[in-house]
Amino acid sequence: MEKNHNISDLQLHTGVEVVRCYQCGKCSAGCVLASEMNFPPSYLMRLLQTGTKENYDKILLSNSIWLCLNCENCLGRCPMEIDIPKLMDYLRTQSVKENKLHPDSKPILAFHRSFLDSIKYTGRLYEVGLVAAFKFRTFRLAQDMAIAPVMYLKGKLHIFPEKFNDRKRMKRIFAQTIENTKTDNP
């Protein structure tokens, strides 16, 4: 079976040694989303250990990496202190980079991008803009519309973003972050 160079990249960029996992299953037993995942964390570790491209692609195409909340329950329970949340972060990045995306990733990525756009253009979280951008990206136009007036009346929604003067600085921060990501994941 074809061996996958991405496995050594994974160790290089995360510092996590997948070979140290001895399949005790404690991570999966403590993961609140294990039952919803295509591959619970310990299963995912085993697939990584095989080092094959086929299994690596299975992981990138799975919903496991997108459902993970980075809650660190698995890390806290692991006798080998294996940083699964860090692996999940890296695998999500690779999934986007290689355009191998599970359908569950779409609303998550749409939210993520809308959130970052909000910060980029308004300097902080602008809820109305975030929701509008998310709905536009996911076509969930009518979803949760009934709660908007309630939130507005309770002062939780601001129709206009707050004044923000330092756009240039924010632009620099984003450019620098993108540059750093390229260095971390060449």
Ligand code: SF4
């Ligand atoms: S960090 Fe992810 S994999 Fe680990 S327990 Fe939390 S949800 Fe599960």
Ligand code: SF4
């Ligand atoms: S808890 Fe740690 S050693 Fe046990 S299966 Fe999970 S990753 Fe492997």
